[in-house]
Amino acid sequence: MMIDRRLLIHFDWTLFGIVLLIASIGILNLYSTSSNAEVAGIPLYIKQVFWLLIGLAIMMGVAFIEYRFYADFAYVVYIVAFVLLVGVLGYGIITSGAQRWVKIGSLSFQPSEFIKISLILALAKFFQRPQHREGYSLKNLPFPFLLLLLPTVLILKQPDLGTAIILVLVFFSVLLFVKVRWSSLLILALTGAALLPILWSFLKEYQKRRIITFFNPDLDPLGAGYHLIQSKIAVGSGGIIGKGFMKGSQSKLGFLPEQQTDFIFSALGEEWGLIGSVILIGLYCALILWGLRIAVQSKDRFGAILAFGVAAMLFWHVFINIGMVLGMMPVVGIPLPLLSYGGSFLLSSLIGIGLLLNVSMRRYLF
Amino acid sequence: MMELNTQKMEDFKGRHKYFLAFVGVAFFLILLQLWYLQLIKGSDYRRLSENNRIRIRENPADRGMLLDRKGIVLARNRPSFEVYVVPEDLKGNPEVLARAGEMLDLAQDEIKEKLQSQKRRTPFKPVKIKSDIDWNELALLEFNRVHLPGLIVDVRPRRAYNYGNLASHLIGYLGEVDENELKESKGATYRMGALIGKYGVEHRWEGDLRGVDGGQQIEVDALGREIKPLRSIEPFPGNNVILTIDLDVQKVAEEAFQDKNGALIAMDPKKGRILAMVSKPSFDPDLFARNISPDEWESLIENPHHPLQNKGIQGQYPPGSVFKIITAIAGLESGAITPNTQLTCTGTYSYGGRDFRCWKEGGHGTLSLHRAIVESCDSYFYQVGLKAGVDVIAHYANEFGLGRTTGISLPHERPGIVPSTSWKKKRLGVPWYSGETLSLAVGQGYLSTTPLQLLMLISAIANGGRVYVPQVVERVEDIYGRPLKEYPPVELGKVNISENTLHIIQEALMGVVNEPHGTGWSCAVKGVRVAGKTGTAQVIRMAQNFKKGDMNRMPLKFRDHAWFVAYAPFEDPQISIAVLVEHGGFGAAAAAPIAKKVIEKYLNLVSQPPSKMTESAEDSIYDD
Numbered sequence: 001m002m003i004d005r006r007l008l009i010h011f012d013w014t015l016f017g018i019v020l021l022i023a024s025i026g027i028l029n030l031y032s033t034s035s036n037a038e039v040a041g042i043p044l045y046i047k048q049v050f051w052l053l054i055g056l057a058i059m060m061g062v063a064f065i066e067y068r069f070y071a072d073f074a075y076v077v078y079i080v081a082f083v084l085l086v087g088v089l090g091y092g093i094i095t096s097g098a099q100r101w102v103k104i105g106s107l108s109f110q111p112s113e114f115i116k117i118s119l120i121l122a123l124a125k126f127f128q129r130p131q132h133r134e135g136y137s138l139k140n141l142p143f144p145f146l147l148l149l150l151p152t153v154l155i156l157k158q159p160d161l162g163t164a165i166i167l168v169l170v171f172f173s174v175l176l177f178v179k180v181r182w183s184s185l186l187i188l189a190l191t192g193a194a195l196l197p198i199l200w201s202f203l204k205e206y207q208k209r210r211i212i213t214f215f216n217p218d219l220d221p222l223g224a225g226y227h228l229i230q231s232k233i234a235v236g237s238g239g240i241i242g243k244g245f246m247k248g249s250q251s252k253l254g255f256l257p258e259q260q261t262d263f264i265f266s267a268l269g270e271e272w273g274l275i276g277s278v279i280l281i282g283l284y285c286a287l288i289l290w291g292l293r294i295a296v297q298s299k300d301r302f303g304a305i306l307a308f309g310v311a312a313m314l315f316w317h318v319f320i321n322i323g324m325v326l327g328m329m330p331v332v333g334i335p336l337p338l339l340s341y342g343g344s345f346l347l348s349s350l351i352g353i354g355l356l357l358n359v360s361m362r363r364y365l366f
Numbered sequence: 367m368m369e370l371n372t373q374k375m376e377d378f379k380g381r382h383k384y385f386l387a388f389v390g391v392a393f394f395l396i397l398l399q400l401w402y403l404q405l406i407k408g409s410d411y412r413r414l415s416e417n418n419r420i421r422i423r424e425n426p427a428d429r430g431m432l433l434d435r436k437g438i439v440l441a442r443n444r445p446s447f448e449v450y451v452v453p454e455d456l457k458g459n460p461e462v463l464a465r466a467g468e469m470l471d472l473a474q475d476e477i478k479e480k481l482q483s484q485k486r487r488t489p490f491k492p493v494k495i496k497s498d499i500d501w502n503e504l505a506l507l508e509f510n511r512v513h514l515p516g517l518i519v520d521v522r523p524r525r526a527y528n529y530g531n532l533a534s535h536l537i538g539y540l541g542e543v544d545e546n547e548l549k550e551s552k553g554a555t556y557r558m559g560a561l562i563g564k565y566g567v568e569h570r571w572e573g574d575l576r577g578v579d580g581g582q583q584i585e586v587d588a589l590g591r592e593i594k595p596l597r598s599i600e601p602f603p604g605n606n607v608i609l610t611i612d613l614d615v616q617k618v619a620e621e622a623f624q625d626k627n628g629a630l631i632a633m634d635p636k637k638g639r640i641l642a643m644v645s646k647p648s649f650d651p652d653l654f655a656r657n658i659s660p661d662e663w664e665s666l667i668e669n670p671h672h673p674l675q676n677k678g679i680q681g682q683y684p685p686g687s688v689f690k691i692i693t694a695i696a697g698l699e700s701g702a703i704t705p706n707t708q709l710t711c712t713g714t715y716s717y718g719g720r721d722f723r724c725w726k727e728g729g730h731g732t733l734s735l736h737r738a739i740v741e742s743c744d745s746y747f748y749q750v751g752l753k754a755g756v757d758v759i760a761h762y763a764n765e766f767g768l769g770r771t772t773g774i775s776l777p778h779e780r781p782g783i784v785p786s787t788s789w790k791k792k793r794l795g796v797p798w799y800s801g802e803t804l805s806l807a808v809g810q811g812y813l814s815t816t817p818l819q820l821l822m823l824i825s826a827i828a829n830g831g832r833v834y835v836p837q838v839v840e841r842v843e844d845i846y847g848r849p850l851k852e853y854p855p856v857e858l859g860k861v862n863i864s865e866n867t868l869h870i871i872q873e874a875l876m877g878v879v880n881e882p883h884g885t886g887w888s889c890a891v892k893g894v895r896v897a898g899k900t901g902t903a904q905v906i907r908m909a910q911n912f913k914k915g916d917m918n919r920m921p922l923k924f925r926d927h928a929w930f931v932a933y934a935p936f937e938d939p940q941i942s943i944a945v946l947v948e949h950g951g952f953g954a955a956a957a958a959p960i961a962k963k964v965i966e967k968y969l970n971l972v973s974q975p976p977s978k979m980t981e982s983a984e985d986s987i988y989d990d
Contacts, residue, residue, distance in 0.1 A: 221597040236403040236411025
């Protein structure tokens with residue numbers, strides 16, 4: 001792998017700049033929300049800075065290795081990530097405790113984060129050979145479906161509904177992107193619609209109730225509904241200009257659930273108001289649209305699908321997370337890229353962005 | 367360099383604009399919602415966020431009631447007034463605590479301790495400072511309401527047991543949900559501090575009894591006063607559980623024990639339904655319903671008579687002479703003896719250089735099986751045991767369910783021990799000595815059984831060899847009385863012994879109570895033929911020169927346990943019963959009179975059904 005001097009010329013400074021900006025806002029926001037948290041040891045925002053620095057280094061590493069090299073190892077990466085996932089589930093069963101984490105030395109990480117990237121790589125590898133004119137049909141799809149279902153089932157067992165939903169959404173986004181025949185899509189949609197009531201009838205009463213309150217948190221005013229109204233109060237009370245940095249009472253008093261992770265946006269909305277929120281959402285929008293642009297400008301199919309997959313992953317995270325915090329979506333545990341606290345998620349986001357940079361700066365080379 | 371796949375790139379460009387549009391619409395929707403929340407509703411939300419105005423009030427469901435088989439309420443709920451404070455609302459008025467402490471007779475330190483015990487409380491969550499206050503305290507608080515901002519009085523359902531200690535081991539008790547239970551409860555959601563069934567029927571039928579808790583989000587003003595409820599869900603009450611026990615029979619059984627310790631279980635031998643279940647000493651389940659104090663808990667735990675143990679299913683005792691039923695069956699079925707086999711008792715039986723004594727000094731002389739059972743002759747059964755052998759005896763003991771749990775739906779049932787040659791080799795690593803067979807034949811040695819197991823044995827004898835699962839719950843109903851679950855009798859199987867053998871045993875057990883010199887004479891009931899068997903379980907080995915009369919001079923804890931098992935009426939058994947009196951001495955003296963009272967009461971009830979007993983009337987097949 002030679003590092004061509006031309007690469008530096010074509011380095012995607014726009015993307016890099018957007019990412020740095022969002023990440024900086026993230027650290028600042030985390031500083032504010034974790035300033036009064038009674039957590040012993042290193043403050044969260046310091047840990048996050050540490051993860052950010054590691055992540056940026058890995059991102060650059062990922063960006064400079066030619067991406068077609070990844071195509072050769074896409075399935076291997078997928079298998080490794082999958083084995084880790086199996087490991088975490090097995091280990092979790094033994095300890096009957098938290099089942100999302102693997103501990104290596106003093107570092108712990110969530111394999112379910114890396115399966116997202118691995119799935120995108122594997123799908124890009126599979127779909128890089130184009131089918132005939134009308135697009136892929138059902139008989140081409142069993143293998144990709146297997147790629148999706150294996151990790152999804154394991155992740156649902158953890159249980160981590162949020163990550164499972166992301167995998168499914170990214171998968172179908174990629175299907176639309178690589179062009180699957182309309183008739184096949186229709187069959188898939190109809191089968192899904194027909195299966196739902198059957199699956200529903202197999203569920204136990206408490207599982208049904210949980211799903212119903214999931215879609216309608218008002219039915220659980222003491223649980224999810226309470227979290228939701230506190231989140232809406234936080235964002236809404238920010239008004240136009242916000243309560244000011246470090247002055248968000250909702251987050252300071254601990255009313256927000258998971259305020260450093262899933263509900264981080266409500267803290268930002270409270271302190272920075274409509275102005276701050278719109279700026280952040282604008283940056284996310286720019287990031288995702290830029291990612292789509294990289295996908296269509298790519299010179300080959302592998303790079304295009306890879307870039308699209310990453311952009312889709314980022315989009316679904318941002319859209320579902322903010323939608324949830326604002327009360328437009330069910331409450332699912334999906335974090336906000338570059339803003340939520342969490343090492344594994346930050347790393348997987350930055351690896352994805354590294355892949356975007358990678359595809360972007362090689363669009364003139366081949 | 368691998369080849370590039372650049373075909374069909376134009377496809378992507380074609381679809382690009384759809385994706386752009388989709389992302390655009392999605393972000394537009396988010397901006398729209400932001401606009402709505404922060405601009406249009408901004409001032410509303412700001413008001414709510416000041417001094418945070420949304421509070422949660424839990425509204426726990428009424429727990430289902432426990433009723434006896436005639437529908438008499440044994441456990442219900444009563445309103446209890448609980449006092450809470452919201453620490454955040456006290457900041458401006460620190461004197462509230464002092465005032466409240468005075469009215470409720472609480473020391474300041476005690477209140478402070480309660481407030482500080484909940485460090486990781488969510489903000490504005492009320493902390494309970496006193497529960498179940500009386501009417502005077504309530505009136506005082508309500509009268510001074512204005513001077514007590516930050517104080518909340520709330521009504522909560524509290525478990526109440528109408529008959530106190532009655533059937534406490536069967537009914538069980540409640541306790542605060544612990545971490546494991548929080549994790550395991552899949553269906554129901556428990557909040558910290560919620561009460562959950564910990565023991566007895568309260569535990570096993572938790573899912574039916576519990577119901578679904580409700581609650582409200584309430585908007586309050588800056589002083590913590592309620593303005594209006596925002597959202598609420600109504601609690602859904604739990605279902606009622608109808609037990610198989612009969613309150614009248616249970617009462618008689620409890621009283622018959624007086625101050626003795628032990629266990630009694632009575633059941634319908636043709637259905638397996640438990641009619642009464644007593645374990646003494648008992649406890650007051652109400653202690654647990656109002657959060658038992660550490661002192662009370664300690665005194666229960668350290669009581670040498672184990673009041674928290676349900677001795678009927680958890681206590682394991684040597685069955686003593688009751689086991690001669692099994693030895694006799696083993697002898698008859700294996701062909702080792704016939705009903706006419708005559709054996710001689712001289713008062714001692716020498717075997718392997720040791721003297722094994724019969725309880726009757728001077729011996730019974732020469733007697734047949736029938737008389738040996740009636741008079742409970744030990745020497746006779748030593749010889750039957752030797753003829754049949756340990757493993758044959760163990761086989762028939764297992765046949766009647768000894769040595770394993772019966773499957774009753776109550777927690778912590780113990781299996782007891784039925785020794786055999788293989789059991790001893792496995793457990794102790796040494797071979798069986800034939801001398802030990804003599805001990806086994808008369809129900810001593812390694813052998814241990816629970817009162818419930820002996821009840822199953824006598825019930826199987828009574829009903830012709832059928833073994834039923836013992837049941838404590840008849841059905842579950844919703845609050846409107848509609849049946850949700852029924853528990854019909856479950857027959858586990860039939861004991862594999864001949865009609866003839868069964869008949870011989872039945873006749874002999876009838877003789878125990880009704881023939882001259884029968885050991886169970888003290889259970890004879892006028893006008894009804896009772897069949898039964900006494901037993902005495904040794905607690906320690908007696909000295910060689912031990913005299914019968916010495917028993918009353920021994921320290922209580924070394925005295926023998928007294929057993930009596932019985933069924934009645936002989937011709938058509940309606941009730942079977944097992945009684946164990948700990949350290950009661952001779953079975954006939956201590957246990958049989960207790961059984962007699964219960965049998966009399968029950969047969970009285972079923973022969974003359976009072977008018978309100980409409981339901982159990984159909985069960986009353988017996989007539990005089």
